[in-house]
Amino acid sequence: MVSINYNRLFNLRVSHDYFEDGKLRGMKLAPTRETGRILRGGQMLFKTIPTGFTILYKAEADEISPIVELSAELTLTFTMAVENKAEFLNITNLDESPTESYRSGNILYFTNNPGAVSINAESPESISHVLIDGTQNSLFTYHFTVSGSPNQVRLIVSDEDGNVVSAGTEVDGTPLPSELEVAKNDDDSYSRQIDLRNKPTGLYTITILHITDDTTQYKEETFYVSDELASQNVLGIVDIIYESTTGHLYADTEQYELQFSRKETIWKYFVVNKNQHVTLASEDLFIEDLGLPSAHYSPITFTREGDEPHATVSINGMETVIFRSDTPIPFFEIPKASVQLKKNPGDTILVSNMPNPAHNGVVKEQSGALESEIYVFI
Template sequence: MNLLYTRLFNLSIRHDYYKDGLAKGVSLLPSADTVRLLKGGKMLFKNIPKGITVLYRTEDDETTPFVDLGKDVRLTFELSLSNKNQFLNITDLDESPTRKYSSSNILYFKNDPASASTDSGAPEELSFELLDFIQGRLFTYSFSLSGSPAQVLFRVYNEDNTLVPIGKEVDGTPWSTTLTLDKLSNDTYSQQIDLRDQPKGRYKITIRNTADTTTLHEKEVYLDEEMAGKNINGIVDIIYDTAGDHIYDDTEEYAIQFNRKRSFWKYLVVNKSNTHDFNADTFSIDDAGSATGPYVVNTFSVLGSVPSADVKVSGLDTIVFRSNAEIPFYEIPKVSLELKKNALTSPVLGDLPNPLHSGVVKEEAGALASEIYVFI
């Protein structure tokens, strides 16, 4: 007897830092719950060159599922990075200008069942947000607040932004969805959260003032006792629901899109040979290249005086140049940046080095700046 399988979905993992557009060192594995679900639903999980795919066993018509899991299904995958530091060096993981990535954050991706795509050329891009931590569904949450108010309001919302009770009385009666917490003697607050009657997944803890006019504290969390304590860098949820009604329909196409960092480039040109006169000579950086790939033709301006009154490298005269726009990080180096002197045809140096993407990138006035030292 032949076993027939049809693809449920494909998920590509993309990164625009790389020339081929595919992320490197990012892997997905099904969670423990999803492993059980795949096994019971006669489904297969496979890695493919562009990401992952899930297939389901079918009847002879290659459409009807051999085991029908119904219309409401959640498949969860754990995301891991083989070289986290390298990945963080090249990847912009800020959720927004006010919600910036920190090393303790968990990456979270989720599809929208109402926006499913079956077009491999235009897959549905999964939404992205940062989570603060992973925990089991029974835990004690302790926190402190600026000003240490005597009382605060404590609430928890599920992923549909619906308030949920975080415990119940001995007789089974659910607690109120809004609790009033008193400040403890050490100026902190603490509350046990019991959501074992709720599904695993994303929740939001919100602390408000007693007048209910101001949010004082907020955390985005993922509750799953089998994931808690594991070294997980991210979580991916693929959700099917009754409204969408497309779990065993045409193959869905999804994509995770990682974006490269961008930074202002700062060249620190150092008169190491002492054969140049920074006071008399005029230096410039010219971009003799063309707009190729993600790069455009850039201009560079001198920062401060010449030589710099504020910057010396090893006590040597230095000129500081800065690009007038951010330049994207990219696997292929930018070429044809030239250091010129007195507008001469031949540059002092051609093909100036690019910043190391494995190096430290500074933040200046809210923007990233990459420093490159050039000794002449």
């Protein structure tokens, strides 16, 4: 009987601190068609596991040597999608940094550092994302505008290593100059065809400069160029890269982790005196958080905003009192309990467990802070 041996090439797990067990649910990671072809040619398997996915390769009897040995220079690409994108975007902090905020149309790009491989399952290589501006086909027309609308600008295309590449060829096949002059259209926009069909898939950056001044940069955008991915609505792209200089392909099983963190928002309660059970002229509403400190929530103070009732805000013409948390509260799959609405005199409980914000609801930005609005009718 012939035994078939498979060895793990790498494991990739995905975590999210919104979930109590830290395991992100509702996300699908899958190899691209090209990566699927590479895996089949290398007698490798893509397998989903509860924490993410693993790649296995068919090995010789020693359970180490591959039956089919691929090039040591290798990139495997995987797409990322989520079941409920609206909720995921609501609860997840996708900002690249304090100065690089996620915005609609951005794509999350993850890639490992081939020189910082971890083989420790308890301490995997943590892969953080950068935000890119979208995907493009290998042949596309780049439309853009710039401030001031000068008559001409310069356009430069560079690869992910920062090397300037030609944006196409002449009719006779001669590469175009590394810098292209682009004239303004009649509507003050600009457009230029970019031809990267003879270049590998991956990240490319387009930089728009002043026609003569290198220090004046009007615009810079980064795209993942792939004819396959340009037609897909992907949330993110993951590249796992092997380099011959590191010699990690077919070595000990590598361990990677994509880590997501939860957003936090100011909770803003709109308490609407619908049934007139409270006489706001003589009774005073307040919110008290009785929750004990935990790893997920801390006690929060809620402060009334404006008068009681609010002088300028009413809901459907009814008296409204507004309360706002003094500090942001993180999203978490287990609701925050024991936030009580009370009235004085008498310290009477009107609502023993105030509702939490809907995790797929609207999150507003107010003066640089994220706010979740919650409406309570009494």
